[in-house]
Amino acid sequence: MGQAIESDGLNYAFGKGDARAQVLFDINLRIEPGEVVVLKGASGSGKTTLLTILACLRAMQGGKAHVLGYDLSDIDDAARIEVRRRLGFIFQAHNLHDALTAMQNVRMGLELHGREAMRNWHDPVLHLLKVLGLDDRATYKPRNLSGGQKQRVAIARALIASPELVFADEPTAALDAESSRRVIEVLQRLGRERGTTSVIVTHDQSVINMASRVLTLSHGCIVSDISQTVPSAEGHLKGTAA
Amino acid sequence: MIWLLERIFGRIPLGWLQLVNRKGRFVSAVIGVGFAVTLVLFQLGFIGALSGSVTLPYQSMRADIILSGPDARTLTDGTAIPRQRVYEALSVPNVDSASPIFIGTARHEVPNGRDASFRVFGVDPTTMADFWSPEIAAFAPVLEITRTGVIDRASRSIPAEFLHNIGVGHPKLLDLNGIATGLIGSFEIGAGFDADGYIFVSLRTFFQIFPEQSNATPAHVFVRIEEGADVTTVAAQIAQQFDPKETLTRTLEAAIEDEVRVQTVEAPIGIIFGFGALMGVFVGSVIVYQVLSTEVTDHIKEYATLKAVGYRNRFFSGVILEQAAILGLAGFVPGALLANMLYGMISGATGLPMVMDRDRLAFVLFGTLLACGLSGLMAARRLSSAQPAELY
Numbered sequence: 122m123g124q125a126i127e128s129d130g131l132n133y134a135f136g137k138g139d140a141r142a143q144v145l146f147d148i149n150l151r152i153e154p155g156e157v158v159v160l161k162g163a164s165g166s167g168k169t170t171l172l173t174i175l176a177c178l179r180a181m182q183g184g185k186a187h188v189l190g191y192d193l194s195d196i197d198d199a200a201r202i203e204v205r206r207r208l209g210f211i212f213q214a215h216n217l218h219d220a221l222t223a224m225q226n227v228r229m230g231l232e233l234h235g236r237e238a239m240r241n242w243h244d245p246v247l248h249l250l251k252v253l254g255l256d257d258r259a260t261y262k263p264r265n266l267s268g269g270q271k272q273r274v275a276i277a278r279a280l281i282a283s284p285e286l287v288f289a290d291e292p293t294a295a296l297d298a299e300s301s302r303r304v305i306e307v308l309q310r311l312g313r314e315r316g317t318t319s320v321i322v323t324h325d326q327s328v329i330n331m332a333s334r335v336l337t338l339s340h341g342c343i344v345s346d347i348s349q350t351v352p353s354a355e356g357h358l359k360g361t362a363a
Numbered sequence: 364m365i366w367l368l369e370r371i372f373g374r375i376p377l378g379w380l381q382l383v384n385r386k387g388r389f390v391s392a393v394i395g396v397g398f399a400v401t402l403v404l405f406q407l408g409f410i411g412a413l414s415g416s417v418t419l420p421y422q423s424m425r426a427d428i429i430l431s432g433p434d435a436r437t438l439t440d441g442t443a444i445p446r447q448r449v450y451e452a453l454s455v456p457n458v459d460s461a462s463p464i465f466i467g468t469a470r471h472e473v474p475n476g477r478d479a480s481f482r483v484f485g486v487d488p489t490t491m492a493d494f495w496s497p498e499i500a501a502f503a504p505v506l507e508i509t510r511t512g513v514i515d516r517a518s519r520s521i522p523a524e525f526l527h528n529i530g531v532g533h534p535k536l537l538d539l540n541g542i543a544t545g546l547i548g549s550f551e552i553g554a555g556f557d558a559d560g561y562i563f564v565s566l567r568t569f570f571q572i573f574p575e576q577s578n579a580t581p582a583h584v585f586v587r588i589e590e591g592a593d594v595t596t597v598a599a600q601i602a603q604q605f606d607p608k609e610t611l612t613r614t615l616e617a618a619i620e621d622e623v624r625v626q627t628v629e630a631p632i633g634i635i636f637g638f639g640a641l642m643g644v645f646v647g648s649v650i651v652y653q654v655l656s657t658e659v660t661d662h663i664k665e666y667a668t669l670k671a672v673g674y675r676n677r678f679f680s681g682v683i684l685e686q687a688a689i690l691g692l693a694g695f696v697p698g699a700l701l702a703n704m705l706y707g708m709i710s711g712a713t714g715l716p717m718v719m720d721r722d723r724l725a726f727v728l729f730g731t732l733l734a735c736g737l738s739g740l741m742a743a744r745r746l747s748s749a750q751p752a753e754l755y
Contacts (some may be wrong), residue, residue: 178671218665220381229375229377261551
């Protein structure tokens with residue numbers, strides 16, 4: 122199996138002319154399928170910019186990057202959408218639709234994959250909500266959920282279509298310790314059972330401790346790349362669709 | 364409802380759910396669109412009533428061809444023409460009969476102090492059977508009596524009890540331009556915008572009511588052609604007899620078309636109603652655009668999230684169009700019901716033929732959905748500002 126993410130000499134700058142500010146310098150990276158990778162660093166170190174480039178949300182400027190085999194330096198709109206559909210996104214803000222129930226919000230993550238993915242959608246959605254401790258909140262709308270519950274619904278939406286690669290920005294910021302542990306365990310299990318790769322930007326030490334690899338960025342450069350032994354989570358994640 | 368919309372769209376009816384999630388805004392938008400629909404239907408109803416009322420007298424006519432002044436565009440405007448046109452028309456092959464028609468507007472002061480105006484047709488009783496409906500032509504013998512007339516029983520400003528038992532033996536006196544005229548019968552045409560009703564009198568009575576008019580220059584000459592003759596051919600033959608700068612020759616159908624066009628498109632009253640209808644479309648479109656663009660702005664982050672995960676632009680346009688269609692339909696139903704109610708009230712109060720017909724309803728429904736759809740597409744352009752990269 123090839124690399125999930127591969128970059129060579131990746132550079133990125135904001136602004137033009139005198140206002141130009143380079144935020145990423147010569148990023149060389151190899152991430153294997155199934156890894157749970159944490160990106161950490163001080164504010165302004167470039168970790169979010171790197172995340173958005175690798176997640177196909179921001180156009181490349183210099184260097185090379187391949188994500189799930191797609192060359193991001195030469196990708197058209199159709200292929201960009203194709204890649205994004207194979208990714209899972211967890212944003213710091215939950216961005217749930219206030220008019221939809223928890224279950225319907227999660228279903229939105231599945232609907233774009235077509236009728237085949239939607240066949241028997243109900244059970245996998247409910248199961249994932251149960252794994253994340255939200256089965257009794259499935260029919261609640263976001264306004265009736267706490268901040269942590271909303272974030273877990275957003276996580277379920279990102280994971281329901283069994284993405285090959287998950288990009289998360291401070292996914293546990295709104296969660297208590299127990300919920301954080303559950304979320305990371307889910308990502309670990311996905312990595313172990315399905316080879317799903319997770320790239321997580323976080324300052325949360327408990328998340329950092331559970332990652333298989335920790336990359337530290339400083340002033341746009343990777344200054345450390347440490348692999349670590351991960352405590353094994355029990356149980357299996359079953360039933361997610363597609 | 365959600366189940367039905369899911370079947371229709373093949374997805375979660377996100378647009379509908381977002382609309383009803385903010386009930387106050389949704390109800391306001393529906394009221395706004397409904398108001399616009401009512402306004403448009405109301406104005407179109409007036410245009411329809413105008414168009415209908417100006418053609419009402421034509422429905423009682425049995426002429427095939429009408430000769431008028433060169434500047435005549437309606438029954439009541441245009442220069443009068445020489446009476447000799449009657450004889451000139453009769454000299455054309457296949458012309459069966461011809462008769463002069465004089466038209467004037469007579470005022471009558473009703474007891475409540477308001478003046479009523481009647482359109483008075485001065486006709487030759489001996490040829491009435493050729494040029495008017497049997498209901499009107501039946502009065503030809505009694506119209507020979509001076510200062511008698513027959514009145515439109517659908518006239519405004521004339522109480523029903525006034526016309527009760529009206530007949531040759533029970534004439535009702537009506538003051539027309541100061542001339543007491545005995546009404547000895549009634550027929551039905553209907554009121555218009557510029558006249559409260561119609562009255563038929565003989566030529567002799569007509570010139571007593573309108574002494575300023577000359578019996579040598581009728582407003583029009585009606586022509587009836589022989590059975591089996593082609594009206595267009597005969598009209599062309601008659602037209603060849605006259606200098607077009609002096610006499611206009613039209614078939615009855617052409618005269619009706621001119622009348623409707625002038626009254627509804629060229630005359631100020633038609634333009635005002637048309638402008639009113641456009642205002643309704645504009646108001647409705649602005650309301651829908653405002654609601655949808657607020658919806659887009661309020662949910663820009665959610666849409667950006669969906670963009671990030673791979674939803675295409677057509678999905679978002681579909682959601683906005685779904686909302687536009689729902690607002691259009693939800694506003695159309697109460698708007699049309701209210702307009703129908705107002706039609707009945709106005710028709711009852713004025714005698715104008717304000718009637719809701721299926722074609723108009725279908726036209727306004729189509730227009731409502733089109734205007735809502737265009738407003739929706741304009742609002743959807745704001746979605747381009749939904750940048751997924753900004754979410755991180």
